[in-house]
Amino acid sequence: MTVINEKEKISERKKNVVITVRNLKTYYPIFGGLFHRKIGVVKAVDDVSFDLYRGETLGLVGESGCGKTTIGNTILNLVPATSGEIYFEDDRIDNNFTQDYRKKIQMVFQDPDSSLNPRWKIVNIIGEPLRILEGMKKRREIRRRVLELLETVSMKVEHLDRYPHEFSGGQKQRIVIARALACNPEVIILDEPTSALDVSVQAQILNLLKDLQIEFNLALLFITHDLSVIQHIGDRIEVMYLGKFVEEGTIDDVFYHPTQPYTKALLSARPTFDPTTRSNRIILEGEVPSAINPPSGCYFHPRCPEMEDHIGCNIEEPTKISISETHHIWCQPFKNGKKF
Amino acid sequence: MTLTEKKEIIEENRKNQMKSAIKEDSNLLLQVKNLKTYFYTEEGIVKAVDGVSFNIFKNEVLGLVGETGCGKSVTALSILRLVRSPGEIIEGSIEFNNVNLLELSEEEMRSHRGNDITMIFQDPLNSLNPVILAGDQVAEVFLLHQEEELNKIIDVRLLERDKLVQELKELKKEFKENKEQLSETEKEEFKVKIKDLKKKIPKAPNLKDVALEKAEQIIKEVGIADAKQILKRYPHELSGGMRQRIMIAMGLSCTPLLLIADEPTTALDVTIQAQILDLMKNLQKKFDTSILMITHDLGIIAELCDRVAVMYSGNIVEYATAEDLFKNPRHPYTQGLIGAIPSVEKKDTKLTVIRGMVPNLIYPPSGCRFHPRCTERLEICDKIKPRFLEINDRYFIACHLFDPEYKESPKYQWDETESEESYKV
Known part of the structure; x- marks a missing residue:
């Protein structure tokens, strides 16, 4: 039903x-x-x-x-x-x-x-x-x-x-x-x-x-x-990085289950009152690259903290991966076959 | 663990806290007392800072938070005595390491600025000179404030150089004297030796080069990897985050006792902001600097600061440790401010709105300046200015609700229609 x-x-x-x-x-x-x-x-x-x-x-x-x-x-x-x-x-x-x-x-x-x-x-x-x-x-x-x-x-x-x-x-x-x-x-x-x-x-x-x-x-x-x-x-949200979407979904999808590494970092970078979120902060290195000659493959790979775990980040453009009906990310699959 | 044991531990903790509190008092770095800075404009006297008192201990981060136009930045500028005409510091004292900054001559003050007390401004592009290389700008700080130290370094290097020069001279002399007795191969050997020694002798060091070297060191310290490259760039060639790092490098170059940061991350993106805040946290520990952090973002305060002073319309209304303040804000204004921040918990409800607008500083409201907007207003509030009281250990508040003398005053009845109207501003 x-x-x-x-x-x-x-x-x-x-x-x-x-x-x-x-x-x-x-x-x-x-x-x-x-x-x-x-x-x-x-x-x-x-x-x-x-x-x-x-x-x-x-x-x-x-x-x-x-x-x-x-x-x-x-x-x-x-x-x-x-x-x-x-x-x-x-x-x-x-x-x-x-x-x-x-x-x-x-x-x-x-x-x-x-x-x-x-x-x-x-x-x-x-x-x-x-x-x-x-x-x-x-x-x-x-x-x-x-x-x-x-x-x-x-x-x-x-x-x-x-x-x-x-x-x-x-x-x-x-x-x-x-x-x-x-x-x-x-x-x-x-x-x-x-x-x-x-x-x-x-x-x-x-x-x-x-x-x-x-x-x-x-x-x-x-x-x-x-x-x-x-x-x-x-109600819904689209997260962008350098001209492309990296994650989309409802507010609950994205804020409670962020899946794409950039979204995770962006969410954790917010200054908050809550000391628990502060402890597992992801601080990205470097800065947003220029959109005139963006990096090869996934635009985020030079700053990505999870690059080691994925396949071909610097070669292939990321693909759209559906997590649920409303929640999609653009990323590369995991090396060890782990699911998002 | 039995109850008595627990009690003992609590008792001991309290004693320790008391001790540390006393210790901290001897560690007082900056004490601002009843500071008043007014601006004499054509429309009238703008009381931008009206009786502000606070202190900063060594190695402490104090946050100064408030809305636009509440006098945060003017307070900071007053500490550095950078208030420009028509502004003037009318009253009060600013004691820095037991020296009243307001009584110093301009010359003496200049030796403090950029040396013991430094400031980072909001917009790094406007605070860097666009026609001077970034490296030269950082080096300038060393040239201005640390000439003696630079000279010492130069002396040491000159001594070393003199030794080498002496050596070379002796070698040449020896070569000349023995020239006729030596064989060809030996002569060649001598020549190679002289050449090598000549290469070893460095250029005579000058002040600027040494200052640039120091600049490179400090720029590395703020997390810029290719510092040598950055030295030779103009500010417009750097990104916002880089520029702010350069500003921080300049601020920290003389290992100041107090660093005033005026909205250092407002012009930056969230991820870069996180980088800069992290950097400031680390550098604060490393250099043992106290920081006065001025911001309108309560999140940043919660992250970085030990204590917080909330400013409203030229006055400090609440002043406490960050932990206490965020756990249990007491002043109606602080409550309103925290209630206005959007978050998940408030998703389906409306955000709390503080009624009315920030008052005009030329004709501020009588009594408590917050009374026209306060939901907890008492009858007394528009008549008497609230005292700045310590209601708990190191918890200061300026509100009649917590003043034993006026607490009993009857509650003011808001005219419902009027309040309805005043919400809609």
């Missing part, structure tokens, strides 16, 4: 896919030399596939420079994809990104200061997508809608006619979120929305995002480097 139920659940979820990404590659060209020729590429995102379901929060986690933000930008078509496919529901959007999708997919950036025009009033900032995408023209209509939006993010009437510099960091981030909500989006891509904020303000924003997600049934793609944040707010 239970097996059938689980299958039903999965097929039900399949129907609810909002964004599908298949074999996405985004390369940035490097120009140089005498005639400013293309002399190489940075493989920012290298063969990545995932699904985003309605009403869920998918975390995209990794160190700086691993391509998290590039995935977000590519979905929004701010950066052209080199190859691969991106679908919104059933429509392909990577080569045909119309205004309609701009409404449905919105983004919140890391630094609220630089995403708000300092010379514009809050009404105009939040009203801009209403004018451009929704085609609203009457000022009174726009004001009414903006006030509605401000109220959903717990702000008040008197904030309508102020300028961005009059607000604190947390309030600015609320304004940015209100603007993202303006066109009733189905997906919001959040690029490190809380990393510029203090812990207590971060808590406010995370609570707000949870409420909004339930209220509007939003799918959130949450890009962050803070593992505890995603552990708190996320």
Whole structure:
């Protein structure tokens, strides 16, 4: 019985896919030399596939420079994809990104200061997508809608006619979120929305995002480097290293049974109050290699503490290994035939 | 084990602790008393640090934690007397090894900076000079503060060199005198000998070369394998982790008594942060340095620090050993701060939110500065400033809830609608 139920659940979820990404590659060209020729590429995102379901929060986690933000930008078509496919529901959007999708997919950036025009009033900032995408023209209509939006993010009437510099960091981030909500989006891509904020303000924003997600049934793609944040707010998680996924699964899968060596190290590197996790800390040596000429085989092998135990780390690219229905890793098999 | 035996052991432990506590008092390194640093701006006086007192013992790591704008960094800068105009240290004393730093002349202060007390800043790219080689920057510290020691090394080397030069001279003399009596083969032998000796004589050492050698040593110490290569690189050629290691190397180069680290890992990734924290832990033991660790990350404090001071709006509100503080935070602000950190246990519940915002430091709230945001607020809280009391062994707190004199004051009734509103900031 239970097996059938689980299958039903999965097929039900399949129907609810909002964004599908298949074999996405985004390369940035490097120009140089005498005639400013293309002399190489940075493989920012290298063969990545995932699904985003309605009403869920998918975390995209990794160190700086691993391509998290590039995935977000590519979905929004701010950066052209080199190859691969991106679908919104059933429509392909990577080569045909119309205004309609701009409404449905919105983004919140890391630094609220630089995403708000300092010379514009809050009404105009939040009203801009209403004018451009929704085609609203009457000022009174726009004001009414903006006030509605401000109220959903717990702000008040008197904030309508102020300028961005009059607000604190947390309030600015609320304004940015209100603007993202303006066109009733189905997906919001959040690029490190809380990393510029203090812990207590971060808590406010995370609570707000949870409420909004339930209220509007939003799918959130949450890009962050803070593992505890995603552990708190996320449903599923993708761990990235140098443009590739290394582990994916539900929060419980990844946080309680991390299997890929990089994920293990990343999880153990978090500073915690708990003295037990501190004792078995894995400290990685060296630094993230350059994405211009990444190491051969598995990109992680020069730093991998478990390299001795696996076969062919420096020769072959890692393969996708399923651990359970939801939990996958990219790694090489063990030498002694041990299972993951 | 019987109960009495257990009691005995506990009793003995307590005595030992008392002894160590007394011992530590004689080990006092830095004592900050009632420090006040104000900034005189056009809008008014910003009371960035308003009556802060704490002390650091030898070989101890003290954590200073608080939100943005609570005066953590200004406290650190005040210790080094680096507060820039319009800022000014108004009151208080900073005793370092029984010398009040605030009474020293600028010249004397400069001999302490970078020598006994050093500082690591948050952003290593901004604190390194972009047009000077990394090695030269580290070597500069030695040239500035350890010239005497470098000269000693040079003297020793010069003596050795002089010996060799003398030897060479004698050999040449011998060769000249006996030139006619020697056979061809013997002459050849002599020439080879002279050549070998010439090779052995090193270049005359100069200050900068010796300083660079020392720099190489210290850079190796902070876990950079190819130190020689790194010496000849510019800061922009190094990664974030490397730069921070160079900063730490500069900080530790004179084996300081006190190292002030101002958010040393905020600009770094988690895995690199773990490396740097591990390094600091090891170096602290190796060099017997005390560290004042300034951060907003309570996790780092729990990892690294022996004691913690929690700052709020220019005051220290709670000051205790890390163990006590994390096991049982007492001040409502500390409780709120710890409650705001996302974790697994809080997954299905909402995070605790401290109502309201950090107050303006020009017109800080009356009485306890935390009272407009405090859930445990008493009637007295907005009238009288709480005293900084030691309620337990080495557990200090500034809160009326723990002050026997005001404890009995009636609880303040929050206006529900008002509190509802003030949550939404």
